[in-house]
Amino acid sequence: MGFRKDFLWGGATAANQCEGGANEGNRGVANVDLMPLGEDRYLVGTGKMKMYDFDDQHFYPALTAVDFYHHYKEDIALFAEMGFQALRISIDWSRIYPQGDDEYPNQEGLDFYHCVIDELLKYHIEPVVTISHYETPLHLVQKYGSWRNRKMIDFFMNYCQTIFKRYKDKVKYWMTFNEINNTINFLPDDASDEAYQEAYQHLHYQFVASARAVQIGHEIDPENKIGCMICGITYYPLTSDPEDILFNRSKWEKGIFYCGDVQCKGKYPTFTKRLWKEHNVQLDITEQDLEELKKGTVDMYTFSYYMSQAVTTHKNDDTVSGNMSFGVRNPYLEYSDWGWALDPKGLRYYLEMIYDRYEKPLMVVENGLGAYDKIEEDGQVKDDYRIDYMKQHIIEMKKAVDEDGVDLMGYTSWGCIDLVSAGTGEMKKRYGFIYVDKDNEGNGTLKRYKKDSFEWYKQVIASNGEKL
Numbered sequence: 001m002g003f004r005k006d007f008l009w010g011g012a013t014a015a016n017q018c019e020g021g022a023n024e025g026n027r028g029v030a031n032v033d034l035m036p037l038g039e040d041r042y043l044v045g046t047g048k049m050k051m052y053d054f055d056d057q058h059f060y061p062a063l064t065a066v067d068f069y070h071h072y073k074e075d076i077a078l079f080a081e082m083g084f085q086a087l088r089i090s091i092d093w094s095r096i097y098p099q100g101d102d103e104y105p106n107q108e109g110l111d112f113y114h115c116v117i118d119e120l121l122k123y124h125i126e127p128v129v130t131i132s133h134y135e136t137p138l139h140l141v142q143k144y145g146s147w148r149n150r151k152m153i154d155f156f157m158n159y160c161q162t163i164f165k166r167y168k169d170k171v172k173y174w175m176t177f178n179e180i181n182n183t184i185n186f187l188p189d190d191a192s193d194e195a196y197q198e199a200y201q202h203l204h205y206q207f208v209a210s211a212r213a214v215q216i217g218h219e220i221d222p223e224n225k226i227g228c229m230i231c232g233i234t235y236y237p238l239t240s241d242p243e244d245i246l247f248n249r250s251k252w253e254k255g256i257f258y259c260g261d262v263q264c265k266g267k268y269p270t271f272t273k274r275l276w277k278e279h280n281v282q283l284d285i286t287e288q289d290l291e292e293l294k295k296g297t298v299d300m301y302t303f304s305y306y307m308s309q310a311v312t313t314h315k316n317d318d319t320v321s322g323n324m325s326f327g328v329r330n331p332y333l334e335y336s337d338w339g340w341a342l343d344p345k346g347l348r349y350y351l352e353m354i355y356d357r358y359e360k361p362l363m364v365v366e367n368g369l370g371a372y373d374k375i376e377e378d379g380q381v382k383d384d385y386r387i388d389y390m391k392q393h394i395i396e397m398k399k400a401v402d403e404d405g406v407d408l409m410g411y412t413s414w415g416c417i418d419l420v421s422a423g424t425g426e427m428k429k430r431y432g433f434i435y436v437d438k439d440n441e442g443n444g445t446l447k448r449y450k451k452d453s454f455e456w457y458k459q460v461i462a463s464n465g466e467k468l
């Protein structure tokens with residue numbers, strides 16, 4: 001059997017991690033521009049440290065990133081050479097509406113993405129567009145408190161309407177909010193009731209915004225396929241203690257199913273009451289909102305998968321953190337240079353579990369290995385560890401398709417070209433098939449080099465995942 005004939009193989013990026021060109025094309029300042037490299041990044045990202053202006057003590061990697069803004073033709077040509085059938089990009093809201101609440105969109109921003117999309121179509125590469133990949137105009141954060149405020153729904157709708165209309169007939173695949181569930185995942189288990197209140201409210205407004213976007217997107221073009229995007233983590237109980245089993249269940253409910261259920265089934269799941277009660281959460285939810293959720297269920301479930309996470313209620317000092325999640329070391333697994341569990345079987349488990357729950361087409365829109373790469377004097381990068389990581393994950397994907405009948409639409413590996421790490425702001429945490437000469441502090445020629453994985457992925461695509 002194998003993967004579907006129209007399976008979409010490709011790669012994934014996000015504007016704030018690859019574009020740069022922050023001060024060009026009339027773009028406004030985005031919240032992520034102010035996420036510095038170094039220790040303060042986590043504090044700014046979690047809102048524990050307010051940073052609304054640039055200073056000389058910090059380096060802000062998103063401002064220049066890998067300069068896709070000026071290199072997109074060269075980069076897309078390389079993706080085409082690998083045979084990409086899809087490229088996931090995000091549109092940076094602050095290029096389209098620099099302040100977020102502007103009356104008219106910014107023509108230069110619209111034109112930029114028009115050119116990028118046309119360049120992709122020239123090579124028959126499907127653009128897969130994330131509407132919001134952690135990028136929000138800073139003005140909306142400062143003036144309205146971002147997603148704490150219901151008004152955000154209208155600003156977001158305005159933005160969605162503009163891009164759905166402008167790129168009609170060019171873009172068919174969309175997703176609303178990248179890793180929407182991280183608002184909850186990011187909270188430590190002992191977070192305060194106020195933090196939970198804020199996170200659940202923020203999510204509710206995003207759910208409504210997403211559901212309205214799905215409806216508008218379908219009205220503008222019935223061909224549009226609009227998905228949710230979930231940070232996929234396979235949680236395991238570390239022991240068979242029933243307390244651990246229940247704790248693990250709560251991780252799935254809170255971290256994975258809560259968002260997926262609302263966006264795929266159009267209503268809050270039954271366990272919601274318990275989750276809210278645990279933290280005395282009282283939300284602003286109207287009847288109209290609940291109607292919108294019902295009408296705006298997504299067409300597909302897209303997700304990222306890098307790792308699994310073991311969790312326990314027992315005292316255990318061997319803690320590990322991973323992609324927006326916290327847990328303890330799983331003795332059966334190996335860990336990456338950044339301490340993320342390497343667990344291809346966890347991907348199969350996730351695919352089967354989610355497909356069984358929603359019966360909607362799935363797409364893996366992020367997967368890959370962040371590693372230290374060494375460039376040899378002759379420009380070669382021997383990244384066999386990356387090839388091995390991806391090979392093992394594709395094997396498990398294939399089993400999920402062949403043996404369990406999962407309807408999998410595509411696979412876009414993360415950071416198909418080296419880009420800035422979202423978690424750490426580093427450049428040296430590399431994921432790409434293409435090496436970019438740039439270091440953590442922003443030095444380098446920006447020259448692009450093909451890694452060994454480049455040729456490998458080319459044959460994977462050409463054989464529709466048969467030649468690994």
Ligand code: BG6
Binds near residue numbers: 366424
């Ligand atoms: C996901 C994000 O969380 O993981 C990406 O959607 C991110 O933006 C990716 O880059 C990998 O995480 P990191 O921290 O290694 O960049």
